Amino acid sequence: MIGFIPNVGYAPFYVAATNGYYDEEGLDVSFQYAPEGDIGVVKQLGANTVEFGYAGDHAVIIGRTQDVPILSIQRIIQENLFGIYSKETFGTDEPYDLVGKKIAISGPGSTPATITKIMLKKSAINTTQVEFLYVGGAVISTHLTGESDVFATYLPMKVVAEGIAGEQMNEISGSEYTTIGRTYVITTERMINEHPDIVRKFVRATQKGLEYSVEHPEEAVDAFIKFNPDAIEKKQLHLSIWKAMVERGFDKDTNGNPIFYLPSEDNWAEKQDQMFDIGIMDKKTPIEEMYTDEFISN
Amino acid sequence: MNRKIISLQVLVFLAFIFLWKSVIFIFDFPEFILPQPETIFIEWCSMLKSGLLLEHTMVTLSETIIGFVIGVFLGIIPGYFVAKSKQIDQILSPYLVALQTAPKIALAPLIVMWFGFGISSKIIIVALIVFFPILVNTIVGIRSVDKNLLDLMKILKASKLQILRLVELPASMPVLFAAFKTGITLAVIGAVVGEFIGSNKGLGYLTIYASGLMDTPQVFVAIFQLTIIGILLYLLIDFIEGKTIPWYRKGEEDVVKTSKY
Structure with a gap:
C-alpha cells in the first residue's frame, strides 16, 4: 500500500501498476489516499497502516524530528517545483x-x-x-x-x-532559495529491517514506472485516468501539468535524458537547518537517519 | 454538589487518566500517535504562559459567541411566526428543512470563499449551524403553551404582546434553553470547522498548524481548550437558565427527588 492524494503528479505509481511492474515483482499494490497530505502519509507510516508512502522531504524531516522511524528510499520529483x-x-x-x-x-x-x-x-x-x-x-x-x-x-x-x-x-x-519540495518514496525502518526484499522490489518497480512516465507523458496521464476516471474530463489539463512537471522537475544530461538522483544526493542538512532557523522545529536529527541509497543503487 | 459527588468525579477523572496511560503502555504508542497526559499538560502550561493559547482561544470564543447570538435571533424570530401562523409554516417549512438538510460543513468552504478568511465567515457558519435547533425548539415551545392559558388571556382581553411576554415566552423558555444548550456546543464545532478551512488565528487554526508539524501534544492542547470552552459556555447557559426560569429548575429538581422513591 501507498498513501497520497490523487494527482497526476503521482503518475509514476499509476504507470507502475498499469504496466504491471508491481505484478512482475510479485507485489500486490493498492493505493490509499491521505487527505491531510504529506504529513498524513508520514503519520500513517508511523502508525504502520501502510508500508510505503510518497511525500516531500519536508514531511520526512518533520517526521524524523518527531521520532517517526521513516526513511526516504527513492527520489521521485527531482527538483523543487x-x-x-x-x-x-x-x-x-x-x-x-x-x-x-x-x-x-x-x-x-x-x-x-x-x-x-x-x-x-x-x-x-x-x-x-x-x-x-x-x-x-x-x-x-x-x-x-x-x-x-x-x-x-x-x-x-x-x-x-x-x-x-x-x-x-x-x-x-x-x-x-531552497531545495525543500523534492519528493520521495518513503518507508519505515521496520520494513527495511524485516522485509528488505519487498522494499527493493517496490523501489525497482516504481523506478520503472517513473522512467516510463517521464518518457511517455501521454501514457502517464492515461494511467492516472485509469485510476481516477473522473479526470478524463480534463485530460489535456493533466497532460499540461505532467509535462510541466517533467520539464521543470528533472535535470537533463547532455543527451537530454532525465537524471535520477540518489536520496543521498540532496541537501538534507541545509533543508533541516532552514526549517530549524524559521522556528518550526526545536531540535535537529542526524541527516543519515533521513535517507538510504541501499535500495535504489542496487 | 456534595462531597461524595465531587469525590466520584475526581475518581472518574483519575480512572480516565489511568486508562489513557494503560493504552499507551499496552500498545506502545509513540508520542506522535498518543502523547502522555502529563506531556499535554506541560505543553498546555507552556502555551498558556506564552499567551499564545489565550490569543487563539479568544478568537474562537468570539466567533462562537457572536455567531451563537446571531443564530439564536435568526432562529427565534422566524420560529415564532412559523409557530403562530399555519400559512407561514406551510410556505416556509420546505425551505427551512432544506436549509437544515444541506450540510453546513460542506457549505463551509463556500462561505469562507464568499465572506473571506476573517472572523465574519466563521460567525456566519456558527450562526447557520445554531439557527435550526433554535428555530425548531422555538416552534415546539410556542406551540406547547397550554391552550387554557391562552384562552384565559384572550378572555382577559390581553394584547398579543402581553400574551407573548406573560405566557408564550415563559412557557417556551425551558424548551428554548434546551436548544441553547445544544446550540452552544454546535457553535464551537462551527467555529472550528470555519477555522480549519481558512484562518490565521483560533484553536482550529492551531490544530491544523500543530497537525501539519506532527506536534501531537499541541493538537491535544487545542482540543482540550475547545472542550473547556464548550463546557464553560454550556455551564454559563445552564446558570442563566437557573436565574431566568428558577420555577422550572425547581420543578425539575422536584421530579428528580420524587423519582428516587
Missing part, C-alpha cells in the same frame, strides 16, 4: 516585492508555508511584513477573486490557475 505566483508582476519578481502583500497558502504547517518563510528569511524580510492567508484548497480562487495578492503553491497549481484565468502567471521560483 514551488513558486509564489500572481497575475501581475510587482516589480523585481523577488521576495522583496511581497512586503505588505497578502499571500494565500494552503495551511499553516504545510510545505508551502515553510518554503515561503524560508524565502522571506533569505531575503531579510520579517514574516510580520507580509500577511499570510491560510486558505486550504482555495489558493487559486482567493487570488483570482482578488482576496490575495499572490498565492504560494506548486507548479501544477500554477498551470491550473493559468487555465482558469486564461493568462500567464508571474512566478517567484522557490528553487533559488
Whole structure:
C-alpha cells in the first residue's frame, strides 16, 4: 500500500501498476489516499497502516524530528517545483516585492508555508511584513477573486490557475532559495529491517514506472485516468501539468535524458537547518537517519 | 454538589487518566500517535504562559459567541411566526428543512470563499449551524403553551404582546434553553470547522498548524481548550437558565427527588 492524494503528479505509481511492474515483482499494490497530505502519509507510516508512502522531504524531516522511524528510499520529483505566483508582476519578481502583500497558502504547517518563510528569511524580510492567508484548497480562487495578492503553491497549481484565468502567471521560483519540495518514496525502518526484499522490489518497480512516465507523458496521464476516471474530463489539463512537471522537475544530461538522483544526493542538512532557523522545529536529527541509497543503487 | 459527588468525579477523572496511560503502555504508542497526559499538560502550561493559547482561544470564543447570538435571533424570530401562523409554516417549512438538510460543513468552504478568511465567515457558519435547533425548539415551545392559558388571556382581553411576554415566552423558555444548550456546543464545532478551512488565528487554526508539524501534544492542547470552552459556555447557559426560569429548575429538581422513591 501507498498513501497520497490523487494527482497526476503521482503518475509514476499509476504507470507502475498499469504496466504491471508491481505484478512482475510479485507485489500486490493498492493505493490509499491521505487527505491531510504529506504529513498524513508520514503519520500513517508511523502508525504502520501502510508500508510505503510518497511525500516531500519536508514531511520526512518533520517526521524524523518527531521520532517517526521513516526513511526516504527513492527520489521521485527531482527538483523543487514551488513558486509564489500572481497575475501581475510587482516589480523585481523577488521576495522583496511581497512586503505588505497578502499571500494565500494552503495551511499553516504545510510545505508551502515553510518554503515561503524560508524565502522571506533569505531575503531579510520579517514574516510580520507580509500577511499570510491560510486558505486550504482555495489558493487559486482567493487570488483570482482578488482576496490575495499572490498565492504560494506548486507548479501544477500554477498551470491550473493559468487555465482558469486564461493568462500567464508571474512566478517567484522557490528553487533559488531552497531545495525543500523534492519528493520521495518513503518507508519505515521496520520494513527495511524485516522485509528488505519487498522494499527493493517496490523501489525497482516504481523506478520503472517513473522512467516510463517521464518518457511517455501521454501514457502517464492515461494511467492516472485509469485510476481516477473522473479526470478524463480534463485530460489535456493533466497532460499540461505532467509535462510541466517533467520539464521543470528533472535535470537533463547532455543527451537530454532525465537524471535520477540518489536520496543521498540532496541537501538534507541545509533543508533541516532552514526549517530549524524559521522556528518550526526545536531540535535537529542526524541527516543519515533521513535517507538510504541501499535500495535504489542496487 | 456534595462531597461524595465531587469525590466520584475526581475518581472518574483519575480512572480516565489511568486508562489513557494503560493504552499507551499496552500498545506502545509513540508520542506522535498518543502523547502522555502529563506531556499535554506541560505543553498546555507552556502555551498558556506564552499567551499564545489565550490569543487563539479568544478568537474562537468570539466567533462562537457572536455567531451563537446571531443564530439564536435568526432562529427565534422566524420560529415564532412559523409557530403562530399555519400559512407561514406551510410556505416556509420546505425551505427551512432544506436549509437544515444541506450540510453546513460542506457549505463551509463556500462561505469562507464568499465572506473571506476573517472572523465574519466563521460567525456566519456558527450562526447557520445554531439557527435550526433554535428555530425548531422555538416552534415546539410556542406551540406547547397550554391552550387554557391562552384562552384565559384572550378572555382577559390581553394584547398579543402581553400574551407573548406573560405566557408564550415563559412557557417556551425551558424548551428554548434546551436548544441553547445544544446550540452552544454546535457553535464551537462551527467555529472550528470555519477555522480549519481558512484562518490565521483560533484553536482550529492551531490544530491544523500543530497537525501539519506532527506536534501531537499541541493538537491535544487545542482540543482540550475547545472542550473547556464548550463546557464553560454550556455551564454559563445552564446558570442563566437557573436565574431566568428558577420555577422550572425547581420543578425539575422536584421530579428528580420524587423519582428516587
